Amino acid sequence: MNQTSDMYIPTFDDVTAAHERIKPYVHRTPILTSTYFNNLTGAQLFFKCENFQKAGVFKARGASNAVFGLDDEQAKKGVATHSSGNHGLSLSYAAGRRGIKATVVMPSTAPQAKKDAVRGYGGTIVECEPSTSSREAVFAEVVASTGADFIHPYNDHRVIAGQATCSKEMIEDLGNLDAVVAPIGGGGMISGTCLTLSNIAPQTKIYAAEPLNADDACRSFKAGHIIADDAPDTIADGLKVPLKELTWHFVSNYVTDILTATEDEIIDSMKLMWKRMKIVMEPSSAVPLAIILKNKDIFAGKRVGVIITGGNVDLDKLPWNKN
């Protein structure tokens, strides 16, 4: 799907419509503060807890917006994706709420826990061989035979407008912020953040936080064009995917800077947040605090929104338990 020439750039009207549309199906998540982390960073931090979101992740917003925006005829044919991670869960959740079918194509070799999670939210799994060619072939077959609507995890204007409702809630609840920090992988959350803030809080700086081991967005940002890594390896497994045309539009036009953190910095920040804030969140969600801690001069004295993107983590394989 090539969207470079004719891609639709969502507007803030789309965000307002998305917010109304998804309200019955997603949480208005709480915003937590921590004296400990304020003292540690010198900033005033506001943690938007999307780990408490439906399906355990902010992606329930974008998926719900896409699913509930379908007309009845299209909805009958269902939706499909080939993301076996948080987007697959979120799409299964949203489709379940609408009472339509969500097909998730995933490799037969995917961990049982991931298959169970998708099925737990009501998704239907179609297995493929563990290769890109098999995945694409099987996915094309699913879409052709069912007419299901392909909902990309992030390179989709409906998804981005949905994710944009997260920072809309932050500004509504907190008023002015000097900066917002969110992790960046494919760029769906950051694009939504750009979309909202550039419209209703254009003075707020937007920092994207990326694992150094998967710093393709950072390098793209410096190069001025998309650079995609072949196979980045990071504990923050939600952040391995590359930017696409639509998210690049937002990143290249509205992001203030992209800052990176090492694996150890991410793990240390994650453990410290579990310990002090008493919340379960994914490694990806710890990257923002990691970059704030190593760039205190940027954030000290500022009111900073921090997006805790999700809480779906394998409790049997926590990164600080080496077993």
Added chain:
Amino acid sequence: MNQTSDMYIPTFDDVTAAHERIKPYVHRTPILTSTYFNNLTGAQLFFKCENFQKAGVFKARGASNAVFGLDDEQAKKGVATHSSGNHGLSLSYAAGRRGIKATVVMPSTAPQAKKDAVRGYGGTIVECEPSTSSREAVFAEVVASTGADFIHPYNDHRVIAGQATCSKEMIEDLGNLDAVVAPIGGGGMISGTCLTLSNIAPQTKIYAAEPLNADDACRSFKAGHIIADDAPDTIADGLKVPLKELTWHFVSNYVTDILTATEDEIIDSMKLMWKRMKIVMEPSSAVPLAIILKNKDIFAGKRVGVIITGGNVDLDKLPWNKN
């Protein structure tokens, strides 16, 4: 300290005063709901998250009430306790906020993490030998030499009035509840719950949740007098202590029933809550859900408040990681 004959039973006026007194120093903690757990139990559950409380535990309420209720002359002499657990942390926190000294007597053999935590909240540690006689002797010496006020972890009317503010907030925020479930160890939280509910929501049933491996409160309740175990052993380490005169007064007069859960049931409930609610909480805090899950007939169709008492847990030694 024998309080049987002349002990002061706190009143709801004490709770109202406590609530005003501690307001600047403790969080009004959020109440979370979970569609997943509602479906699983058939009840409508409201989780009061004291794991997000100052010092990570509800005991910050009682400790703050005791510390800020001292007159200036007494306050100058400081406070003392021999609890190296959550009460020691909470007392250190509250004393620190008032700018007075908290002395915590603990065995020289106590884990370094516990010592660090008390010192992290500003407490002063005085070490004793790892025996009851040494602890009592050293503690008596501290009190005699400093004139510090001894604040018992639970058998103290100021502490109970402080803990009682937790269920006061629940009723204020939620209106009527059919039942409230809280863990029971020494009985401080349950006594506070009884104190509040018997005054402002007398129709609400009060269930205490106890580990089967430390079921002295349950056996006391059935026997009609306090039975103290010598050395109960449970993963819910905050619940090993026995009832005392003042907490027995509330438990024997106002508790509807005491229900128990096995170690496996506690660990399973704890892991499930971490997984689905994305919150970090102690094993003790999982006992209420464990007893709800095994007594569904009691709670189905009811509006039930569940007190998540604390979140101070060793992330390196989670009970489901056998390393």
